[in-house]
Amino acid sequence: MIRVGELSIPTLDDLSFLNKKILVRLDINSPIEPKSGKLLDDSRIKAHIPTLRELIEKGNALVLLSHQGRPGDSDFVGLEEHSKVLSRYLGQEVEFVEDVMGPYALNRIRELRSGEVIMLDNVRLVSEELIEAPPDQHARSFLVNRLSKVVNSFVNDAFATAHRSQPSLVGFPVVIPSSAGRLMEREVSALAKIFNSETSPKVFVLGGGKVQDSIRIIENLSKRRLADRILTGGLLAEVFMIAKGMNLGKENLQILERHGILSLVPRAKKVLLAGAPVEVPVDFRVESQGNVIEESSTRISGIIKDVGPTTEEIYSSFIRDAGLTVLRGPMGVIEDERFRRGSSSLLRAALESKGYVIVGGGHMISVIGEAQLDPAKVHVSTGGGALLLFLAGESLPALEALSRGVKA
Numbered sequence: 101m102i103r104v105g106e107l108s109i110p111t112l113d114d115l116s117f118l119n120k121k122i123l124v125r126l127d128i129n130s131p132i133e134p135k136s137g138k139l140l141d142d143s144r145i146k147a148h149i150p151t152l153r154e155l156i157e158k159g160n161a162l163v164l165l166s167h168q169g170r171p172g173d174s175d176f177v178g179l180e181e182h183s184k185v186l187s188r189y190l191g192q193e194v195e196f197v198e199d200v201m202g203p204y205a206l207n208r209i210r211e212l213r214s215g216e217v218i219m220l221d222n223v224r225l226v227s228e229e230l231i232e233a234p235p236d237q238h239a240r241s242f243l244v245n246r247l248s249k250v251v252n253s254f255v256n257d258a259f260a261t262a263h264r265s266q267p268s269l270v271g272f273p274v275v276i277p278s279s280a281g282r283l284m285e286r287e288v289s290a291l292a293k294i295f296n297s298e299t300s301p302k303v304f305v306l307g308g309g310k311v312q313d314s315i316r317i318i319e320n321l322s323k324r325r326l327a328d329r330i331l332t333g334g335l336l337a338e339v340f341m342i343a344k345g346m347n348l349g350k351e352n353l354q355i356l357e358r359h360g361i362l363s364l365v366p367r368a369k370k371v372l373l374a375g376a377p378v379e380v381p382v383d384f385r386v387e388s389q390g391n392v393i394e395e396s397s398t399r400i401s402g403i404i405k406d407v408g409p410t411t412e413e414i415y416s417s418f419i420r421d422a423g424l425t426v427l428r429g430p431m432g433v434i435e436d437e438r439f440r441r442g443s444s445s446l447l448r449a450a451l452e453s454k455g456y457v458i459v460g461g462g463h464m465i466s467v468i469g470e471a472q473l474d475p476a477k478v479h480v481s482t483g484g485g486a487l488l489l490f491l492a493g494e495s496l497p498a499l500e501a502l503s504r505g506v507k508a
């Protein structure tokens with residue numbers, strides 16, 4: 101068992117996982133190259149291998165379940181390529197089953213023998229998976245009803261999705277014996293230890309495109325006075341700049357509109373009025389007629405794609421003096437090599453600082469690349485939103501469900 105606040109969460113040591121058929125929820129949601137659909141980074145896939153190896157060595161048959169992207173987004177793809185990468189790291193075949201809970205998937209699961217591993221397709225192909233609801237409601241979903249009948253137990257290793265109260269995260273522990281996987285256990289134990297109140301100043305570097313998540317996180321951090329500075333980049337920074345009354349130019353406004361995040365400006369305004377220590381970029385790298393130029397944030401004519409060099413310097417100076425730096429969400433469109441500088445320079449400043457560093461998020465951890473990291477100084481988390489909500493003191497639905505779930 102691991103204790104997190106009031107929760108006691110079972111681990112693989114607490115349930116009998118011998119010669120069983122186990123449904124394992126992973127989070128292998130990875131950055132995808134928009135044009136080719138190829139995986140840009142496999143860090144999250146690699147992170148699950150210890151859990152899978154341990155379960156296989158105990159004679160179990162494994163049914164792997166994960167999401168990739170969100171319906172309508174360019175990274176919403178099937179999991180066939182993910183299963184090939186898993187096969188390579190696991191050193192045995194992970195058969196891709198192009199189904200989630202239909203007759204083909206259910207029959208393949210029934211036929212599974214000890215030591216075999218299959219990967220079901222993107223669980224967000226099932227419409228129920230996009231519903232946020234309490235565990236008892238999700239226990240009655242088609243997904244949970246159908247899959248729980250053909251497996252013996254459930255292991256949740258998806259720390260990075262633990263903040264989603266969706267069927268594949270919270271429904272199974274209501275009906276079958278369940279536990280946390282080793283990655284979930286490692287993340288929760290490490291983060292609870294690192295994030296203590298003595299470390300200061302705490303600097304959060306927040307970017308990326310999940311602005312609604314990030315504003316909710318900033319509201320939490322601000323309410324609990326957990327952040328000394330919040331340095332913004334990505335689309336998040338643009339929303340706060342508009343909230344501060346700055347003019348980003350028509351094209352950038354249209355992009356924010358297309359992402360459906362302009363409507364979040366009033367919420368950002370409220371966060372600022374509440375005194376959240378939010379900083380925004382003073383310059384950007386923009387794309388203008390196919391060229392990359394640097395522009396001051398007071399005079400923007402191109403399309404914003406990354407923070408600029410002056411912002412890198414100012415943000416880096418805050419980071420160098422931090423006792424703890426948490427980075428989640430890239431500063432720019434890192435799928436394009438030309439716009440990775442902002443993210444990589446701030447990551448470097450954090451690694452060179454005197455403090456501890458936590459890096460999280462599917463895209464942000466892809467910026468780390470081959471950098472050699474000292475585990476005594478850096479925790480690379482697979483979580484993005486989940487990481488920050490956990491650090492901000494929010495109870496994560498998937499952890500709560502495991503804590504209250506069926507014990508064998």
Ligand SMILES: Nc1ncnc2c1ncn2[C@@H]1O[C@H](COP(=O)(O)OP(=O)(O)OP(=O)(O)O)[C@@H](O)[C@H]1O
Nearest residue numbers: 308309310334405429432433461462463464484485
């Ligand atoms: N200025 C920008 N304009 C458009 N997109 C941006 C910009 N800056 C960053 N992005 C996009 O943000 C996305 C990553 O955001 P996201 O919030 O998913 O970060 P993350 O590190 O993957 O965290 P998580 O794991 O929680 O998803 C990338 O696809 C990147 O292209």
Ligand SMILES: O=C(O)[C@H](O)COP(=O)(O)O
Nearest residue numbers: 127129260261462484485
């Ligand atoms: O990348 C993440 O943060 C997790 O995979 C959760 O993805 P989501 O924000 O689409 O639920």
